Amino acid sequence: MEPFVTTIGRAVPLRRSDVDTDQIIPSDWLKRVERTGFGAGLFAEWRTDPGFVFNDDRYAGATVLLAGPNFGTGSSREHAVWALTDYGLRVVISARFADIFRGNALKGGLLPVQLPAETVERLMHLVETDPATAVTVDLGARQVRAGDLVADFALDDYTRWRLMEGLDDIGLTLRHEPDIAAYEADRPGWLPVTTPA
Amino acid sequence: MGRTLAEKVWDAHVVRRAEGEPDLLYVDLHLVHEVTSPQAFEGLRLAGRRVRRPDLAIATEDHNVPTTDIGRPIADPVSRTQVETLRRNCAEFGIRLHSMGDANQGIVHVIGPQLGLTQPGMTAVCGDSHTSTHGAFGALAFGIGTSEVEHVLATQTLPLARPKTMAVTVEGDLPPGATAKDLVLAVIARIGTGGGQGHVIEYRGSAVRALSMEGRMTVCNMSIEAGARAGMVAPDETTFAYLQGRPHAPKDADWDDAVAYWRSLRTDDDATFDTEVQLDAADITPYVTWGTNPAQGVPLGANVPDPAAMIDAAAREAAERALAYMGLRAGTPMREVTVDTVFIGSCTNGRIEDLRAAAEVLRDQRVADGVRVLVVPGSMAVKAQAESEGLDAVFTAAGAQWRSAGCSMCLGMNPDTMAAGERSASTSNRNFEGRQGRGSRTHLVSPAVAAATAVAGHLAAPTDLKG
Ligand code: SF4
Numbered sequence: 001m002e003p004f005v006t007t008i009g010r011a012v013p014l015r016r017s018d019v020d021t022d023q024i025i026p027s028d029w030l031k032r033v034e035r036t037g038f039g040a041g042l043f044a045e046w047r048t049d050p051g052f053v054f055n056d057d058r059y060a061g062a063t064v065l066l067a068g069p070n071f072g073t074g075s076s077r078e079h080a081v082w083a084l085t086d087y088g089l090r091v092v093i094s095a096r097f098a099d100i101f102r103g104n105a106l107k108g109g110l111l112p113v114q115l116p117a118e119t120v121e122r123l124m125h126l127v128e129t130d131p132a133t134a135v136t137v138d139l140g141a142r143q144v145r146a147g148d149l150v151a152d153f154a155l156d157d158y159t160r161w162r163l164m165e166g167l168d169d170i171g172l173t174l175r176h177e178p179d180i181a182a183y184e185a186d187r188p189g190w191l192p193v194t195t196p197a
Numbered sequence: 198m199g200r201t202l203a204e205k206v207w208d209a210h211v212v213r214r215a216e217g218e219p220d221l222l223y224v225d226l227h228l229v230h231e232v233t234s235p236q237a238f239e240g241l242r243l244a245g246r247r248v249r250r251p252d253l254a255i256a257t258e259d260h261n262v263p264t265t266d267i268g269r270p271i272a273d274p275v276s277r278t279q280v281e282t283l284r285r286n287c288a289e290f291g292i293r294l295h296s297m298g299d300a301n302q303g304i305v306h307v308i309g310p311q312l313g314l315t316q317p318g319m320t321a322v323c324g325d326s327h328t329s330t331h332g333a334f335g336a337l338a339f340g341i342g343t344s345e346v347e348h349v350l351a352t353q354t355l356p357l358a359r360p361k362t363m364a365v366t367v368e369g370d371l372p373p374g375a376t377a378k379d380l381v382l383a384v385i386a387r388i389g390t391g392g393g394q395g396h397v398i399e400y401r402g403s404a405v406r407a408l409s410m411e412g413r414m415t416v417c418n419m420s421i422e423a424g425a426r427a428g429m430v431a432p433d434e435t436t437f438a439y440l441q442g443r444p445h446a447p448k449d450a451d452w453d454d455a456v457a458y459w460r461s462l463r464t465d466d467d468a469t470f471d472t473e474v475q476l477d478a479a480d481i482t483p484y485v486t487w488g489t490n491p492a493q494g495v496p497l498g499a500n501v502p503d504p505a506a507m508i509d510a511a512a513r514e515a516a517e518r519a520l521a522y523m524g525l526r527a528g529t530p531m532r533e534v535t536v537d538t539v540f541i542g543s544c545t546n547g548r549i550e551d552l553r554a555a556a557e558v559l560r561d562q563r564v565a566d567g568v569r570v571l572v573v574p575g576s577m578a579v580k581a582q583a584e585s586e587g588l589d590a591v592f593t594a595a596g597a598q599w600r601s602a603g604c605s606m607c608l609g610m611n612p613d614t615m616a617a618g619e620r621s622a623s624t625s626n627r628n629f630e631g632r633q634g635r636g637s638r639t640h641l642v643s644p645a646v647a648a649a650t651a652v653a654g655h656l657a658a659p660t661d662l663k664g
Contacts, residue, residue, distance in 0.1 A: 022629040022630070023630060023631075031610065075325075076326040078324075096394060100340055169356060170246070173348065174352060176212070180223070180354055184353075190447040194314060194445075
């Protein structure tokens with residue numbers, strides 16, 4: 001995973017709540033066996049509408065997505081994260097994220113930033129008024145800055161460290177292999193195995 | 198202080214706990230399907246890693262498989278490649294796979310319980326959000342993304358932050374005609390699509406205790422639609438009776454040891470939940486959704502709600518969008534909404550009891566003209582069971598299509614889709630925009646309401662058909 005430190009760029013305002021992963025990446029895209037190329041499918045259905053904000057050139061090249069509350073509900077498809085990052089987004093800002101989406105984002109180097117609804121609203125207002133507004137998301141300081149707005153966000157130290165170092169979770173866990181082996185040695189014998197009964 | 202059921206199961210699976218870090222949790226059962234696994238296996242290959250415990254994983258083909266002509270190769274080349282990729286990966290890494298046509302093939306959340314692999318007190322994961330289904334057994338079961346699938350394959354563990362706990366208590370008796378599906382739709386309408394965020398829900402109360410295992414699975418299945426990490430029901434005699442004798446259930450002395458442990462898996466009387474919600478079973482009636490998320494639901498007897506009457510601006514805006522998408526007008530009685538398609542199946546309502554409920558309504562009835570009805574069993578074993586009971590004959594005599602097992606029209610990754618503008622009553626779990634095909638419109642209902650709707654041609658309950 002690429003380390004994440006700071007991103008400075010445009011932000012695209014998506015004024016919708018409960019954006020589900022079926023909308024982020026429709027199911028016909030899930031048949032692919034690769035991890036790349038999903039950007040073209042991002043919001044594929046909504047992008048057929050010329051008025052959709054992702055079709056507005058003023059937000060082209062945005063690295064930050066501003067969304068309504070409850071972003072990423074629905075399916076566990078990590079393809080949603082791959083679509084957002086493949087499109088070029090590095091950060092999603094919302095008042096609330098669905099749990100699985102948030103977990104997937106943190107694995108995929110996409111930073112989910114949770115801010116109070118009023119702050120998200122102020123950010124939306126800023127970038128709608130001036131789409132060229134530079135939005136800075138500073139992971140080290142756990143801060144979002146845009147115009148005269150400065151907002152701190154919460155993220156636990158461990159997750160921040162992992163993101164800033166770009167660490168592979170599996171590698172980290174495998175450092176604890178002896179703990180896993182010790183746990184396994186103690187599991188009750190009646191627990192099932194999947195080998196044919 | 199006492200602990201909740203979820204906390205007990207969590208604590209029993211902590212491999213490593215360190216200050217300021219997520220807990221490292223052991224995974225007892227890993228369910229795998231073709232859609233969310235290819236990139237995980239590829240990741241293992243690229244890193245030169247093996248699968249730590251292939252004997253704790255089981256795979257099935259469900260999302261892409263056609264439900265007709267299953268003896269022939271999959272026609273869609275992209276779907277075929279994905280299924281073939283799963284077959285290659287399972288062969289290479291030594292994972293048991295139930296392929297199309299196999300007697301145990303089916304939707305991942307139907308086959309785990311059916312084989313007796315899902316047991317109380319376990320941790321179970323799958324690259325699929327409806328893994329919450331398995332919580333019906335008192336297991337802690339949750340959906341994960343593909344990176345986590347890879348992590349579990351490589352380490353049989355997951356680093357996870359401890360979730361919060363929520364009690365959803367439903368006391369009393371469900372009125373006649375109200376089912377587990379109606380109960381959970383009512384719960385979601387109450388707490389909202391994000392209400393369960395960060396929580397594991399434990400369903401409690403006499404109405405929950407009275408549910409069969411199938412009903413409990415329906416309820417836990419839809420926990421994710423309320424935003425919850427997982428849903429659980431404490432194991433009891435109903436659970437043990439369901440499990441006993443299943444292929445992977447413990448046997449003989451092991452059975453006694455297991456049951457003794459399982460009996461300890463209940464929330465202590467002095468335990469506290471972070472959040473508590475109470476519903477009265479007597480208030481629950483057949484429920485239907487009108488919008489594009491599962492929380493946008495009302496009793497069948499109600500009207501399409503009026504966004505203008507909604508105080509919360511975001512809810513109003515979402516409702517306006519939903520009504521425009523669904524082609525509905527505020528104030529229309531839900532019973533007047535006509536459908537083109539009825540889908541009976543999915544991991545929510547594709548088990549034998551669901552098919553029995555639908556067949557009971559369809560017996561000696563005819564599907565309304567112009568309505569297409571698909572009955573898709575959740576697994577090939579459910580299909581065989583239904584056929585042994587003659588349910589297939591009831592469905593076909595009524596004019597419904599009897600299919601083979603798979604996810605089918607729940608998300609339309611196989612050929613079972615709806616055209617733009619088409620409207621369905623569906624026993625599945627998601628009514629998102631385009632879920633059943635681009636531009637399709639979905640009303641979530643119980644199997645009994647789906648069957649009655651098939652006969653009436655508009656949203657209806659079985660009682661509407663009499664007289
Ligand atoms: S039936 Fe539907 S919800 Fe269940 S696993 Fe299949 S696609 Fe997912």
